[in-house]
Amino acid sequence: MLRALALETSGRIGSVALVEDDQIVAADQFPHGLQHAATILPMIDRLTRARGWRPSDLQHVYVSVGPGSFTGLRIGVTLAKTLSLSIGCKIVAVPSARVLLMNVPDEAREVIIVLDAKRGQIFTARYSLLPRLQGEGAGEGVELQTPMSKPGTPPHP
Numbered sequence: 001m002l003r004a005l006a007l008e009t010s011g012r013i014g015s016v017a018l019v020e021d022d023q024i025v026a027a028d029q030f031p032h033g034l035q036h037a038a039t040i041l042p043m044i045d046r047l048t049r050a051r052g053w054r055p056s057d058l059q060h061v062y063v064s065v066g067p068g069s070f071t072g073l074r075i076g077v078t079l080a081k082t083l084s085l086s087i088g089c090k091i092v093a094v095p096s097a098r099v100l101l102m103n104v105p106d107e108a109r110e111v112i113i114v115l116d117a118k119r120g121q122i123f124t125a126r127y128s129l130l131p132r133l134q135g136e137g138a139g140e141g142v143e144l145q146t147p148m149s150k151p152g153t154p155p156h157p
Helices: 035-053 072-086 094-099
Strands: 005-008 015-020 023-029 061-064 090-094 109-120 123-128
Touching: 005 072, 015 035, 015 090, 023 035, 035 109, 061 072, 090 094, 094 109, 094 123
Parallel strands: 005 061, 061 090
Antiparallel strands: 005 015, 015 023, 109 123
């Protein structure tokens, strides 16, 4: 039985989820924007106690690694690292764009994600998706590291 903690701290509103065997079994959002440091530990404590979990039950910690709020990302990554060192769970870094990608319709083939990077800058990612073959399987994406090309053309090497 795989038990994991998922941390989303890359934006103004963050969240915590408990996962058991690939199913979300408990989740909550921070009640106010930009309150990650003040609310994340009490929230994790409340959710794990309600499920009867001990910290040592966690095998993985999934943590958003951006792009996003620098302070929020530091809070999430620091907590994940602390849990890894103290209880021995594995850290799984999850890029924010990949989380957004999982929410597109199955029939989408070209996806462009644009996020506000503040100070007049943007973050972009372009994915060319393969058709889903069975049930939950998703195609691999190609993350854009060079200038954006028009949809339907391959990314620059």
